[in-house]
Amino acid sequence: MSKKEFNLPMVEDHQPVSCCAGEESAHKYGQASEAGWVVGQIETVAGPVHRIATTLGGRDRLGSIKTRWGLGRMSYTIPPGLYGVGNPDHSSPVLVSANYKLSFDSLRRELSGLDLWVLVLDTKGVNVWCAAGKRTFGTEEVVRMVKATRLPELVSHRLLILPQLSAPGVSAFKVRNRCGFKVIFGPVRAADLPAFLKAGNRAEPAMRRTHFGLLDRLVLTPVELSALAKPLAVFTLFLFLLNLFSLLVSGGPVSPAPLIGQTLSDLFPFLVAMLIGAVFVPALLPYIPGRAFSWKGLLLGLIWAATYRGLFDPAAGWLQTASYFLLIPAIAAFLGMNFTGSSTYTSLSGVVKEMKFALPLIITAAALGLIALVAAYFV
Amino acid sequence: MKFRYLNNVVTLKLDQDKCSGCGLCVEVCPQAVYTLNGKVSLITDRDACLECGACAQNCAPGAITVRPGVGCAFAILMDMFNIKSQCCGDACSCSLDNVQD
Numbered sequence A: 001m002s003k004k005e006f007n008l009p010m011v012e013d014h015q016p017v018s019c020c021a022g023e024e025s026a027h028k029y030g031q032a033s034e035a036g037w038v039v040g041q042i043e044t045v046a047g048p049v050h051r052i053a054t055t056l057g058g059r060d061r062l063g064s065i066k067t068r069w070g071l072g073r074m075s076y077t078i079p080p081g082l083y084g085v086g087n088p089d090h091s092s093p094v095l096v097s098a099n100y101k102l103s104f105d106s107l108r109r110e111l112s113g114l115d116l117w118v119l120v121l122d123t124k125g126v127n128v129w130c131a132a133g134k135r136t137f138g139t140e141e142v143v144r145m146v147k148a149t150r151l152p153e154l155v156s157h158r159l160l161i162l163p164q165l166s167a168p169g170v171s172a173f174k175v176r177n178r179c180g181f182k183v184i185f186g187p188v189r190a191a192d193l194p195a196f197l198k199a200g201n202r203a204e205p206a207m208r209r210t211h212f213g214l215l216d217r218l219v220l221t222p223v224e225l226s227a228l229a230k231p232l233a234v235f236t237l238f239l240f241l242l243n244l245f246s247l248l249v250s251g252g253p254v255s256p257a258p259l260i261g262q263t264l265s266d267l268f269p270f271l272v273a274m275l276i277g278a279v280f281v282p283a284l285l286p287y288i289p290g291r292a293f294s295w296k297g298l299l300l301g302l303i304w305a306a307t308y309r310g311l312f313d314p315a316a317g318w319l320q321t322a323s324y325f326l327l328i329p330a331i332a333a334f335l336g337m338n339f340t341g342s343s344t345y346t347s348l349s350g351v352v353k354e355m356k357f358a359l360p361l362i363i364t365a366a367a368l369g370l371i372a373l374v375a376a377y378f379v
Numbered sequence B: 001m002k003f004r005y006l007n008n009v010v011t012l013k014l015d016q017d018k019c020s021g022c023g024l025c026v027e028v029c030p031q032a033v034y035t036l037n038g039k040v041s042l043i044t045d046r047d048a049c050l051e052c053g054a055c056a057q058n059c060a061p062g063a064i065t066v067r068p069g070v071g072c073a074f075a076i077l078m079d080m081f082n083i084k085s086q087c088c089g090d091a092c093s094c095s096l097d098n099v100q101d
């Protein structure tokens, strides 16, 4: 349908700030217009709407990398409101998205060649799945944004396409009761959207499942790693001081280079333990036997402790050996357990059960391991 | 491949007498827990449930109950010590006090 037909009751006096999402977001409209992903403007009965790019630029990619590493992650948002892709008209589909930049990016880059509307909710910059759990991607917010953007005036149909993973937060029948729009849950992955739309809004069963493949898991590990920077720094300092004190106690000569070298070599087995919990457990998740994540970490940790003791430190005394076999599995088990939050298939009840069992063991092993570690320096 | 977590732990319940057979639970469940058996829904893979709450949220007759929550050890830990979790942003769902709706 041509643009002219669509613009029937044109807004006569359109100021650049007259906005899609009501007064409150007038300011945000201005913000978005400076963003690299806005490539023009669509005039509508409800005011101008930004047209968004369906390709990602260098800045988008850089931002995505930074976000993956946990840098400035909290504020990576885009302004909520209505956006357009291509040349949408009153009959074009309406997709609903979170205002987390990465969710938004992964959606828009799948939309090239399509004409549609994208309704971006205010999910406080949180991704669809997490926001749905918290209900910020929820019934209330969908209804609010439909009204705020004057969507009923803009489109003649009454259909919203939501990502399937927003279903924990959005009650389709309540949205319909409250604003007249029927909610259809689309595929889990944005990449399946074109096929879904083409098939007349039908999702193959496979489109409805989360996959959590190797790449999905690995992409989450940088955040796990960057969260370890601080504990790692503290632990390194701790080992450094231990080395320093043991030197002072034994009256040996204190020179910086050997001291640092010794600290780093003492750190090595535990650094690998951290990598096991934060990277190897996620990467090898389906291949490590057992169900509980802490168990998977424990298993790899024990293997590493035995390997290290056997190959790298065969002369270790019993205290040192004890510190390896207690501390390394404890670290790996704890970090492995933490990955439950990033996984796509753990239930709250399950994790609570796992923790009740694992946490006391981890804490005990870590405490005993630390005692053995410290004692080994002075015995 | 379907990942498996612990067995016999989830809080999911389905009251088939209330089910209208609309099939929405089958549609929204990311874990393929349900199958529509003629005109009534059936839990066929209960242990795959991750307690996301999508099915209960979208079951108009209210045939489904589940305690929704996020299976995140870190959040549960933070909750134990009453620290507001920051793992996925300010509005992170990963906090037990947010799960009861």
Ligand code: SF4
Residues within 6 Å of the ligand: B014, B018, B019, B020, B021, B022, B023, B024, B025, B026, B040, B041, B055, B058, B059, B060, B061, B062, B063, B064
């Ligand atoms: S959503 Fe509720 S009513 Fe519909 S099929 Fe499932 S259990 Fe039955």
Ligand code: SF4
Residues within 6 Å of the ligand: B012, B028, B029, B030, B031, B032, B033, B034, B048, B049, B050, B051, B052, B053, B054, B055, B056, B066
């Ligand atoms: S709570 Fe989520 S995972 Fe469990 S049955 Fe319902 S929709 Fe499926």
